[in-house]
Amino acid sequence: NAGVTQTPKFRVLKTGQSMTLLCAQDMNHEYMYWYRQDPGMGLRLIHYSVGEGTTAKGEVPDGYNVSRLKKQNFLLGLESAAPSQTSVYFCASSWDSSFYGYTFGSGTRLTVV
């Protein structure tokens, strides 16, 4: 089925460890996004990309890096995980930035201990 696939679905990290979250979409969307969802905070934008090879910072980019080497993939990296990065991470993709909305993945639940 067409859509957005996130891997892994769950992960537990120790403080200071690094990891990469992978997002893959097969809809040929230009735009891709990484959000985090925390209780009482809604969905906050971390980084996004408006096309292959491009990235831009969102509302809460500190502590994260991203890469979009291929149009269908958007990687989110944590170089040195902190407990404050415990969250549910959602990737999304879209044709453009406005009316048509986003297709979201099912999320990655990350716990940093």
Place this chain on the structure above:
Amino acid sequence: DQQVKQNSPSLSVQEGRISILNCDYTNSMFDYFLWYKKYPAEGPTFLISISSIKDKNEDGRFTVFLNKSAKHLSLHIVPSQPGDSAVYFCAASLGQAGTALIFGKGTTLSVSS
């Protein structure tokens, strides 16, 4: 400063009655508004949207109303069903290339049978 506000964290409604979810915004430059629905352990899914040049958009049981002068929009669900129980996010877009959706904190709707 929060640009999209959902001031009611939760709403409880009986099956068959109307559910009204509210959203306020501060940026008059927003061009499109969208509602997303999220079930536990799943990604948000697009529900309905409205352009800033309209004041109403209807799709089956779901209707979104926009009051630009008050910078307020609402989602009406009639009749409400237990399957509508979910978190509802309001989102806004500037409609410009290179920008991303801005989400509210969400409202948890519980529909009891």
